[in-house]
Amino acid sequence: MGGRVAGLWRHPLKSHGREALTSVLLHSGGTLPWDRRWAVIHEASHVDAGNPAWAPCANFATGARNPALMAITARLDAEGRSLALSHPDRPQISFRPDERSDVWRFLDWLEPLIDPAQPRPAGIVRLPGRGMTDTEYASVSILSLSSLAALSEAAGTALSPARFRGNIWLDGLPPWAEFGLTGREIAIGSARLRVVEPIRRCRATTANPETGAVDLDTLALLESGWGHRDFGIYAEVVAGGEIALGDPMQEAA
Numbered sequence: 063m064g065g066r067v068a069g070l071w072r073h074p075l076k077s078h079g080r081e082a083l084t085s086v087l088l089h090s091g092g093t094l095p096w097d098r099r100w101a102v103i104h105e106a107s108h109v110d111a112g113n114p115a116w117a118p119c120a121n122f123a124t125g126a127r128n129p130a131l132m133a134i135t136a137r138l139d140a141e142g143r144s145l146a147l148s149h150p151d152r153p154q155i156s157f158r159p160d161e162r163s164d165v166w167r168f169l170d171w172l173e174p175l176i177d178p179a180q181p182r183p184a185g186i187v188r189l190p191g192r193g194m195t196d197t198e199y200a201s202v203s204i205l206s207l208s209s210l211a212a213l214s215e216a217a218g219t220a221l222s223p224a225r226f227r228g229n230i231w232l233d234g235l236p237p238w239a240e241f242g243l244t245g246r247e248i249a250i251g252s253a254r255l256r257v258v259e260p261i262r263r264c265r266a267t268t269a270n271p272e273t274g275a276v277d278l279d280t281l282a283l284l285e286s287g288w289g290h291r292d293f294g295i296y297a298e299v300v301a302g303g304e305i306a307l308g309d310p311m312q313e314a315a
Contacts, residue, residue, distance in 0.1 A: 064234060064235075064310060064311065064312050065206070065232040065233060065234040065235040065310070065311045066232065066233055066234050066308055066309065066310055066311065067230060067231070067232060067250060067251070067305060067306065067307055067308060067309045067310075067311065068207055068231045068232060068233035068307070069082070069207075069223060069228075069230070069231030069307070070082065070083040070084065070085070070086055070229070070230060070231075070305065070306075070307060071083065071223075071227070071228060071229055071231075072086070072094055072095070072096050072097040072138075072229065073097055073098055073136070073227055074096050074097070074098075074099050074100065074136055074138045074142075074145055074159075075098075075099075075100045075101070075102065075136065075145060075147075075159065075186070076098040076100065076101035076102070076122060076124070076193075076194050077101075077102070077122065077123060077124040077125050077128075077131050077266070078102060078123075078131055078134050078136070078147065078172075079134040079135050079136025079145075079147050079148075080134075080135060080136060080224055080227065080271075081135070081136045081137055081138060084306060084307050085304060085305065085306035085307070086304070086305055086306075087302070087303070087304050087305075088202065088253045088255075088299045088302050088303060088304075088305060089299065089302040090299055090300060090301055090302045091200060091298070091299060092192060092200055092299055092302075093192050093193035093195055093200045093201065093202060094193070094202050094229045094230075096138055096142055096193075097193045097195070097202075097229060098193035098194045098195050099142070099159075099188060099189075099193050099194075100145075100159045100186050100187065100188050100194070101122045101186070101187055101188075101189070101194040102122055102123040102172070102183050102185070102186055103121060103122060103123075103183070103184050103185050103186070103187055104121075104122065104123050104180070104181040104182060104183050104184055105181040105182050105184050106181040107121040107122065107181075107184065108121055109121050109122075109187055111185055111187055114187040114188065114189055114190075115189070116189060116194065116198055117194075119196055119264075122194070123172075123176060123180070123183050124264075124266060125227075125265075125266035125269060126264040126265040126266040127177060127180050127265075128175060128176050128177050128180055129177075129265075129266070129268070129269035129274055129275065129276050130149075130151070130175040130176075130177075130269075130274035130275075131175055131274065132224075132225070132266060132269040132270070132271050132274050133149055133150055133151075133269075133270070133271060133272060133273055133274035134147050134148065134149050134175075134274075135147070135148045135149075136148075143158055143160070144156055144157070144158050145157060145158075145159055147168075147171075149175065149274070150272070150273065150274070151174070151175070151274070152171060152174065152175065153171075155167070155168060155171045159186050159188070160188065165185060165186050168186070169183050169184075169185075175274070196261075197258075197296055199258070199298060200298065200299075201258065201296040201297065201298060202229050202230065202255060202296070202297050202298070202299060203227075203228045203229045203230070203261060203294050203295070203296055203297075204228065204229065204230045204231075204232065204240065204255075204257070204294060204295050204296075204297055205223070205226055205228035205230070205231050205232070205240070205293065205294035205295075206231070206232050206233075206235050206237070206238075206239070206240045206294070207223070207231055207232065207233045208233070208234070208235050208236060208237045208238075208239075209235075209237045209238050209240065209293065209294075210223060210226075211237070212237040212238070213280070213283060213284070213287075213293070216283050216287045217278055217280075217283055219278075221278075221280075222270075222271050222272070224271035225266075225267045225269070225270075225271055225280065226263075226267055226293055226294060227266070228294055230250065230305065232311055238288070240257075240294065240295050241260055241292070241295065243257040243295060243313070244257050244258070244259060244260065244295065245257065245258075246313055246314075247300065247313070247314035248297070248311055248312065248313055248314055249311070249312055249313075249314045250305050250309055250310075250311045251303055251304050251305035251306060251309040252303030252304050252305075253299060253301060253302060253303030253304070253305055254299075254300050254301035254303070254314050255297040255298060255299050255300060256297060256298050256300050257295050257296070257297045258295075258296045258297060258298055259295065259296050260290075260292035260293075260294070260295055260296075261292060261293060261294040261295060261296055262290075262291050262292055263280065263281060263284065263291045263292065263293050264281075265281065267280040267281070267293070268280050268281065280293075
């Protein structure tokens with residue numbers, strides 16, 4: 063089974079923007095660098111902002127409950143100190159997620175994008191040593207453009223990869239073949255990863271990443287067409303190395 067890297071993405075602020083990369087250096091046991099480095103807690107969150115630990119998505123402002131967030135794009139500066147966000151309905155903002163005065167300015171910018179029925183954003187936390195991924199373990203997500211094409215055919219429209227907020231997109235695999243890698247080690251570029259499990263999807267994928275409006279029941283499509291709500295796989299980095307666009311993926315020897 064083979065394939066090649068067709069896309070690399072990081073999401074510096076969990077659920078608040080995506081940024082394309084051309085290469086990335088993975089480290090053993092880590093997440094993709096700067097991916098989900100920060101997360102937005104809300105008024106009902108159980109996360110201790112003074113001593114944050116990993117917590118489930120329900121503790122954060124996410125696209126599943128606030129679909130407008132799905133239309134945010136991001137740009138992180140080279141040193142990781144400043145983050146610029148854009149949204150079709152908001153002016154661009156640049157701020158420092160680790161600076162309290164900047165965080166309050168960001169929360170004011172964010173407020174119109176939060177569903178009125180949801181708890182209000184209350185701050186930003188940073189998880190020491192790793193990103194605040196959706197998994198309790200440090201994970202990297204791997205997705206297939208062939209599977210996306212199959213889902214797009216079922217939907218009757220071309221679906222953007224941005225709906226699924228993946229880290230590594232592969233091209234050249236048969237549709238859904240990525241699920242067969244569960245429990246195996248793979249090599250991409252000079253890195254090695256162990257595939258842990260499929261990614262069970264949530265309502266965030268029902269929102270159009272260009273507009274932030276819910277426009278397609280992706281979960282029902284997956285259920286009716288394939289009997290599950292899985293799209294993509296989670297993997298752990300077992301040996302660090304560089305991954306770049308065009309690099310091959312193959313099962314590790």
